[in-house]
Amino acid sequence: MAEEVKLLKTWSSAFGLRVVWALKLKGIPYEAIDEDLSNKSALLLQYNPVHKKIPVLVHNGNPISESLVILEYIDETWKQNPILPQDPLHRARERFWAKFNDEKLLPSVWGAFTKEGKDREEAMAATMENLKFVEEELKGKKFFSGEKIGLIDLVFGWLANLISIFEEVTGFNIVGEEYPLLSAWMQEFSELPVIKDTWPPRDKMIIKYQALYDKHHPAK
Known part of the structure; x- marks a missing residue:
């Protein structure tokens, strides 16, 4: 069946x-x-x-x-092509970074996108600090999970697409020269055969996030 x-x-x-x-x-x-x-x-x-x-x-x-x-x-x-390692310590590490993304990194980036004034400055500072942790985690590795993509790469995958959209809409530089490992990973990840054909249409994403940005930052 x-x-x-x-x-x-x-x-x-x-x-x-x-x-x-x-x-x-x-x-x-x-x-x-x-x-x-x-x-x-x-x-x-x-x-x-x-x-x-x-x-x-x-x-x-x-x-x-x-x-x-x-x-x-x-x-x-489905056991083929595992996305989590077998070792309990390594599995715990992957889960930690997945929670870090959802509970710290993503909210800080969203705050920098939606907030204004001092609140935006604080959100941007938190974003920069969180990205430093991400950059450090990539040292000595091709992907977050090692030589092949795994859970952490899938969870951080939004960075390879949404960051450039946020940058285009806001005019801010979020992932700059101070994050060379992350920049290289974003390029490598986005071009993987299993990944590159799944991205939402960029023009539609720009329209969507421009509208969201305008909603949170109405003209005065």
């Missing part, structure tokens, strides 16, 4: 994209269902009634929510 795999996501979500990458790395066929979060489908509300958010992976009718949980589920269910 063939397995049924569906992924509820949106066209632009970095959280959905990390799940797309994991499925592609594993070679798992799936049906992509793009949601409109301004008009959430009955399917999304059925499969994620608690948070009512994407992404949701549906495997043989069973829903799994929250992108980091989904990534681990995928890795434990």
Whole structure:
């Protein structure tokens, strides 16, 4: 009996994209269902009634929510091309950096994008500090997970796309010369065969984030 795999996501979500990458790395066929979060489908509300958010992976009718949980589920269910190491210490390290991204790095970048005045300065300073930690973690490695991409690379993957979009919209330089390892990783990661054809259309992303930026920074 063939397995049924569906992924509820949106066209632009970095959280959905990390799940797309994991499925592609594993070679798992799936049906992509793009949601409109301004008009959430009955399917999304059925499969994620608690948070009512994407992404949701549906495997043989069973829903799994929250992108980091989904990534681990995928890795434990389909053993080929592992995205987490076997060693418990190394697995713990990957989970640490995944949480660092979602709880510190991403919120600081978003704050620099949306806030104004002193709050923006503080968010930008936090972003620069967080990026220094990321740069340090790449020392001596091709990818965050070693010679091949793994969980950390999938979670940090949004940097390879959204940072340049944020820079274009805001005019700020976020990842500059002080982050040579991160810059090289962003280029290397974005050109991987399993990654490069999955990016959302850049013109649509610019339009979306320009509108978001204008909403948070109305003309005075």
